[in-house]
Amino acid sequence: MIRLTIDGKEIVTEEGKTILEAAREGGIAIPTLCYHEQLSPIASCRLCIVEVEGYEKPMTSCTTPAVEGISVITRSDRLLKLRREFLNLILTAHPLDCPQCDKGGECRVQELAYEHGIETIEYAALRKDHKEAYATPLIRYWQLRCVLCGRCVQACREVAGRAAIDIKGRGFEARIAPTENGDCISCGECLSLCPVGALTEALSPIKGRIWQSERTDTACPHCGFGCRLTLNVIDGKIISKVISETNLPPNNASLCIRGRFGYDFANHEARLTEPFQRIAGEKKRVEREEALKITAENLQRLSGLGKGIGFIVSPRATNEEIFLISRIAALFKNSRVASSASYHTGKVAAAFRQMGISPGYRYDSIRTCKTIIVAGADLLVNNHLLANKVREAVKFNGARVIVVDPLPCALSGIADAHLKVTPGQDALVFNALSRRLLLDDKYDKEAETLDGFVELRQALTADHEEPSLMSGGVEAEMLDKAYGLLRDEGDAGVIFASGITGNAESLAALLNFCLLKGLHKRGLIMPAALQANAVGAVSIVKDMASPDELLCDSNISGLFIYEEDPFHYLNGEMVQNALGQKAFIAVCDLLPTAVMDFSHLVLPSSSFAEKEGAFISGDGIVRAVRKACRGTAAGYAFLNELLDRLGGKRYDNQAEITSELQRLGILKEEGDAQEAPGIGKARFKASKKCRALSAECQALSAQSSALSPQHCVLLSPQHSVLCPPKDTPAQGETRKYRLILRDLFMNHHLLSFPCSSVGTNHHGGHDAASQHSVLSTYFSKDLLFMSPEDAALLQIAAGESVCIESADGAVTRPVAIKAGIKTGVLECFLGDTLRQGVPIRSEMLALSLRPSKVIAVSVRKV
Amino acid sequence: MANIIFSSWQNELFDGRGTAAPDNGPPANLQLAAEFSPGERIKALMGWDGIVLRDDDVDIVDMCAKYAEAVQQESCGKCFPCRVGTRIVADWLKKIAAGEGKEAYPGKIRDLALSIRDGSKCSIGQTGMIPILDALDYFPQAFAAAITEQKKAREGRYRFSVTAPCVSVCPSNLDIPRYVEEIREQRFAASLATIRQGVCMAGTLGRVCIHPCESNCRRANIDEAISIKWLKRYVADYEMEKNRHPEIQGHHHKDAKKVAVIGAGPAGLSCAYYLSLMGYRVTIFEKLPEPGGMAAVGIPDYRLPRAILHSEVEIVREAGVEIRYGVEIGKEIKFADIRKDHDAVFIGVGAQGSSPMGVEGEEKNYRGFISGVQYLLDINLGRDPYPEGKKVVVVGGGNVAIDCVRSSFRIGKPDVNLVYRRSKAEMPADPAEIKDAEEEKVNFHYLCNPTKILEKDGKVVGVECIRMELGEPDQSGRRRPVPVPGSEFVIETDILIPAIGQKVDYSFLEEADGVKLSKRKTVDADGETFATSQAGVFASGDCVTGPDVLVRATGNGKRAAEKIDLFLTGNKVEASIDERFRTLFSTLGVYNKKEQLGVIGGRKRAHLPMLDPEERKRTFEEVEAGYTTPVAQGEAARCLRCYRIGMIALG
Secondary structure, three states: OEEEEEOOEEEEEOOOOEHHHHHHHOOOOOOOOOOOOOOOOOOOOOOOEEEEOOOOOOEEOOOOEOOOOOEEEOOOHHHHHHHHHHHHHHHHOOOOOHHHOOOOOOOHHHHHHHHOOOOOOOOOOOOOOOOOOOOOOOEEEOHHHOOOOOHHHHHHHHOOOOOOEEEEOOHHHOEEEEOOOOOOOOOOHHHHHOOOOOEEEOOOOOOOOHHHEEEEEEEOOOOOOOOEEEEEEEOOOEEEEEEOOOOEOOOEOOOOHHHHHOOOOOOOOOOOOOOEEEEOOEEEEOOHHHHHHHHHHHHHHHHHOOOEEEEEEOOOOOHHHHHHHHHHHHOOOOEEEEOHHHHOHHHHHHHHHHHOOOOOOOHHHHHHOOEEEEEOOOOOOOOHHHHHHHHHHHHHHOOEEEEEOOOOOOOOOOOOEEEOOOOOOHHHHHHHHHHHHHHOOOOOHHHHHOEOHHHHHHHHHOOOOOOHHHHOOOOHHHHHHHHHHHHOOOOEEEEEOHHHHOOHHHHHHHHHHHHHHOOOOOOEEEEOOOOOOHHHHHHHOOOOEOHHHHHOOOOEEEEEEEOOOHHHOOOHHHHHHHHHOOOEEEEEEOOOOHHHHHOOEEEEOOOHHHOOEEEEOOOOEEEEEOOOOOOOOHHHHHHHHHHHHOOOOOOOOHHHHHHHHHHOOOEEEEEEEEOOOOOOOOOOOOOEEEEEOOHHHHHHHHHHOOOOOOOOEOOOOOOOOOOOOOOOOOOOOOOOEEEEEEOOOOOHHHHHOOOOOOOOOOOOOOOHHHOOOHHHHHHOOOOEEEOHHHHHHOOOOOOOEEEEEOOOOEEEEEOEEOOOOOOOEEEEEOOOOOHHHOOHHHHHHOOOOOOOOEEEEEEEEO | OOOOOEEOHHHOOEEOOOOOOOOOOOOOOOOOOOEEEOOEEEEEEEEOOEEEEOOOOOOHHHHHHHHHHHHHHHOOOOOHHHHHHHHHHHHHHHHHHOOOOOOOHHHHHHHHHHHHHHHOOOHHHHHHOHHHHHHHHHOHHHHHHHHHOOOOOOOOEEEEEEEOHHHHOOOOOOOHHHHHHHHHOOOHHHHHHHHHOOOOOHHHHHHHOOOHHHHOOHHHHOOOOOOHHHHHHHHHHHHHHOOOOOOOOOOOOOOOOEEEEEOOOHHHHHHHHHHHHOOOEEEEEOOOOOOOOHHHHOOOOOOOOHHHHHHHHHHHHHOOOEEEOOOOEOOOEOHHHHHHHOOEEEEOOOOOEEOOOOOEOHHHOOEOEOOHHHHHHHHHOOOOOOOOOOEEEEEOOOHHHHHHHHHHHHOOOOEEEEEOOOOHHHOOOOHHHHHHHHHOOOEEEOOEEEEEEEEEOOEEEEEEEEEEEEEEEOOOOOEEEEEOOOOOEEEEOOEEEEOOOEEOOOOOOOHHHOOOEOOOOOEOOOOOOOEOOOOOEEEOOHHHHOOOOHHHHHHHHHHHHHHHHHHHOOOOOOOOHHHHHHHHHHHHOOOOOOOOOOOOOOOOOOOOOEOOHHHHOOOOOOOEOOOOHHHHHHHHOOOOOOOEEEEEEEO
């Protein structure tokens, strides 16, 4: 700790802090414009200048270290004169169009000019508007308003790890312009940190300024990371923008393209407002009361006939809604509840249970890792904030990154080793790493006490030579490099997603490796959650079925689908056939979906902006979903009344359900730790921080608190580890290619209503490091990609069509070429179905009757 | 500097305008060349440290307006005072120069210029207003007259260039502040690309450069110099570690002219690389089976891992250069044939011959008597030069001598000695290297000199030395060692390694080739054009300078490439404008060690983690680990970005 005085006040702070940080700790305000806590100092605005006794020149406090014993002055005539001069210069190059500026009322320059009493502008210089396009059509750049503080550029580099924008031109001609690398992923970090109105959201036609809007802090409804965001709502009903400038965990001020721009479905004109029945293909409006009656009677009737009742619930519904469904289901003798959460989070939970791994972890612990493996997770498409956290670890901790993925992904550009594994063979890679730990005697010795250790060691180390097949298609040199980064590193972490859980052996091998490395004790085992409340759904629903399993269960005759659309992620033919077997189907959703065409009754639901409740995010933290728009939470109300009508308990408010969930051990209260309130402006109701554990897991961790982590179990590989798994293309096999489907579980509300309808082709020439951007899934015509090597082999030029054939179907599509894809692999972004009028999603899903992210196909030129 | 009539350079005022004889002369330390290029007189200088005037007819108002415009043009736009403020200052000055000035302008310019000087982020703004403020202070009548008479200024002819203290002394002329800033901005690939504009051996120089830049770093005036060398290494390593492939494009026409480069050392590689990027077809002829020249031969792996050097040579190859190994000119191919087959030839051989010590028995080829360069070459090629030998005595005090002793441990020699005729203070080797060798427990024998090699059965068994004492300083300024009569003593040894200097082996040239040699027996090439006595034959590197530092060889290799281009395109081969400015600025001096920056430092440089001496002395593994990302960024953030602009009026 060091001591210094600032404006005569003694301040004690840590060594390494800047004068600005020390001053703020001591409650001394220094005016700033370009400084932002989330970014390294930029020092462009020069407003934070201070004087230090004994030194002649003023210095920027944001960059000058607080040094033991110095005496700092933050306010003096000289400093004030300089600050006023600089503000004058800023305003010389900034139009006073405040009356029409989105940022009016919350603009840093407005505030500073006001605080410093700037009444006239002494200089004049005419600035030329270059009228250049911005890096993304989702954001509008007002060049003349831009004060060149540089926050946007810094945010792009530091937070998003991109280089999409830069300062172009010199001197007075300088402005922000897109770089030539097409690196933009439309994450909007630049937009979020702009202190003036130079960057505005280009999506909503109406904006609404601070005093015309209500702002509500809520949870993002898309992926399972659990971002907090703030909805700016006009007239109590229209979401005009999403903001994230407040420093709330876990995302702080960051969001991804979907969180920031993916809200217009909530405002959409096609929103369902009333229940209707479908009778012989005709829609017939029914009253709500009638709809309740139809639902209750049909379900009871079928149950009475001894038929099963099935429920498919969205992992983006709130805990409360999922809980009500589980209660309703419990009223029927023969019922099952399914959710698409079962495909990834459900499998992770089951494996954790089986192996005794406690699922609790914190995003913050990523930052302390020195080596991070990211396996089977495209963090651009889903959980982009996890990629940001990994980047933070690199930035602050010098962490090394190992990517295990056949495709280029969010972090392959900064990866020290990119293990391009053959799809489905991740088990071999992790087994190879485990084998080396065992042979080098570098594993956690306590692992020897775990069940299964002897068998695992035997299986993995039986052969003296490392079989070449064991590399899973990874170059030996890369595997060596990756192992070198892991071998002696105690602070390692493993982040994984659906690329791993798609294959049970891969998941087991990955978790075995984690246990051998001792990561369950020190380090990090982090499955990404794909949907906003996947963890909530898996925790609340006991014995969760998968939707395909449930649909094909011939015993199930009555079906209640809540905010899910199986057509979105399952083979259409299979779903359609299954639905044809059901006697009664009710669907509750906020927008028309494909499954509604096959249902008997359709009920309106509400968007996340109208709901009150909570999600459990990927990190196990309960995050509040707050009502931001007027209107009832129609779905929730319907479920509550249905439960009542069927003879269940009636819950009057959300708190009752919360305490019920706590009583059941699904939610665990962790004191009343509150999330930090935002900085002024927006008002937040802090929510109680709960830790969620599925009942089984909690039971396990309770009993194992003394034993853990010795209570873990290693899984013996089911097949000989030295043999390639079934999924491997065999010699002479006709379907030698593997098609990987990206974004299978994106929010289907975005699906029918893409979050942007701006239709420019923004697919620039990407360098090998940033092979694709999420933007390309929105704006590019290209959705299907193959490696240049395969393209050359098949004599396919970019844009030519290929015929892809699987065991279950065939599709012809134009293909784009992308460097960095492993040979023998095709990548397809499912995105929204209706792009270019051709439903690529359903076409691709038609290729596999079995739900699968990876499909064996043959490819030929047409 | 008698013809100077006014100077405010470095705050030392000299005013010889008008009739009155001033009581002081122009500052003694002011070194301003009379001519910029032959026939182009320098009439005035405006720059970071003030104004120097040599000719009365320079219109100071016009020059100020042009200088301010130059500042605005060089302003990076990353801070408000410089970006907007210098625009306004330049506009006002232009108005005055156009005869449209207002009375209030000089005062307003002065106020704003002071704010820009005190508030700008980097030296462009901080120093860019200094000559303008000086002009307002010392030439008020010029401004007043221009305004009251509304008179248009006389337009002069000017040139300006940007420099920085570090850049001005870099023999490879690297844009150091830029690549350091790009590291701070996490643009590592961009940073490496910037470095590659000047050198193709970033990873090598990032390890072994003698970094004159760091001795000229203004940050040292407030705390410690930036570690420019290690930052360079960081970005070079980053590319390798992240498995990135640099985008290097050499595009050759079929009928592109052909250039032969002799020697795949730093000078040759550099010359070949840049020629190839310009589109020439370049072939390097290398005597050894591997590339690097003295960088490979003279620098042990623990300082410069082989893999680094190889990856850099790979980049040169990717740029389109063909390298033919194991081809010795004069043996396999005659120099004359090479000349015949190519449109130009570049000689970039190193100084790999050993200078004789002048002791008895030296010429007898005893087993165990191995020259320093040969010893290192053998080790670098993976051989123990003399496995039977256990005890080693190395003679000399330069880097080669230190490399020999430190390498000896690493090939398992248990007893390693160094004999140097002066004391430690005079040793020319890098002090850091000396310290490392001391830590590794080399026995240093200072103030003694070999007199006789002792042998038995044709093998070295010892060396007779004589004690020395330091006498009067010699030409180099170091005190001359003088033998103490009768103080002879013997050091028993199996291996004796002379490492007192290298010379050029020019046996590849024949008399008939006509390439003239200098008195010092180096290739006689022009210092500016690198042309030898033979048309189309150019040379640079150690073969011209004698043993010199790597960074000069790479720098001159690149400059020679530019001259070869001039030659091959039929242009006059002469120094470029940039080179002339470099000469001008380096004579003038860009770094002022005594400058008071007036700001607080408090951020010391980051050091590299190093292996323990006992561990490292047994391995050729690299001794120092590089920076991690956060450390590199923190180090880069210490850069003060000392760009500055010098403008000259020409007559």
